[in-house]
Amino acid sequence: MPTPHIEAREGAYAPTVLMPGDPLRAKFIAEHFLTDAVQVNGIRGMLGYTGKYRGVPVSVQGSGMGCPSMGIYSYELFHFYGVERIIRIGTTGSIQENLHIGDLVIALGACSNSNYAAQYQLPGAFAPIASFPLVRRAEEIARQKGCHVAVGNVASNDTFYDDISPVEAWRKMGVLALEMESLALYCNAARCGKEAMTLLTVSDELLTHKATTPVERQTAFTAMMEVALETAASL
Ligand SMILES: O=P(O)(O)O[C@H]1O[C@H](CO)[C@@H](O)[C@H]1O
Ligand SMILES: O=c1cc[nH]c(=O)[nH]1
Numbered sequence: 001m002p003t004p005h006i007e008a009r010e011g012a013y014a015p016t017v018l019m020p021g022d023p024l025r026a027k028f029i030a031e032h033f034l035t036d037a038v039q040v041n042g043i044r045g046m047l048g049y050t051g052k053y054r055g056v057p058v059s060v061q062g063s064g065m066g067c068p069s070m071g072i073y074s075y076e077l078f079h080f081y082g083v084e085r086i087i088r089i090g091t092t093g094s095i096q097e098n099l100h101i102g103d104l105v106i107a108l109g110a111c112s113n114s115n116y117a118a119q120y121q122l123p124g125a126f127a128p129i130a131s132f133p134l135v136r137r138a139e140e141i142a143r144q145k146g147c148h149v150a151v152g153n154v155a156s157n158d159t160f161y162d163d164i165s166p167v168e169a170w171r172k173m174g175v176l177a178l179e180m181e182s183l184a185l186y187c188n189a190a191r192c193g194k195e196a197m198t199l200l201t202v203s204d205e206l207l208t209h210k211a212t213t214p215v216e217r218q219t220a221f222t223a224m225m226e227v228a229l230e231t232a233a234s235l
């Protein structure tokens with residue numbers, strides 16, 4: 001420590017880290033929800049903070065976009081900073097008719113078009129999954145808050161802009177929504193014996209082409225932030 005990408009000192013992160021793709025979403029959470037928040041990382045503008053939520057230490061660290069970036073930050077947090085669990089909080093494009101903008105999705109499993117898991121040289125395909133206790137807790141908290149929440153597969157794709165749309169193919173398999181990081185997060189957690197879960201807010205309806213604004217993606221999805229923070233504080 002420090003690592004190539006994180007300047008924080010040893011012990012700077014709490015055992016539970018919330019990870020939005022957008023570092024400015026991390027700043028927003030630190031400023032609006034945490035007490036005693038201090039910035040622990042600013043390298044590459046990938047902001048990280050540690051503070052308290054309901055008196056419980058919690059960190060929030062941007063992951064950047066895509067599996068390579070999430071792969072780097074979650075690896076360094078798990079391996080070098082003693083982080084025990086990561087809750088990704090991200091935006092997603094829904095691909096099922098009953099999932100609308102603002103709804104929550106918990107990624108129980110992460111399908112993908114990425115080759116991230118090839119590094120493990122397994123004798124078959126790995127099925128990346130979330131920590132079930134985290135899923136159960138987050139779903140319970142989301143329902144108590146009156147959120148519409150779906151739990152199931154997402155597809156963590158390497159591509160945001162596709163030459164041939166993958167929507168129909170994943171939709172037919174019951175996949176709920178598309179995003180870009182859960183695969184790497186779940187693989188790193190599994191390989192390191194740690195816990196991970198992804199909680200998403202629908203920012204785009206890919207079947208109807210409804211979408212939210214860039215600023216809403218940064219700051220508007222406070223229900224997701226609160227569910228993740230309540231989950232972290234309840235462990
Ligand atoms: O809102 P975040 O967490 O960045 O997540 C989603 O948004 C980005 C694409 O716009 C990708 O990172 C995708 O996974
Ligand atoms: O990966 C993502 C994230 C948000 N919306 C999408 O359509 N895709």
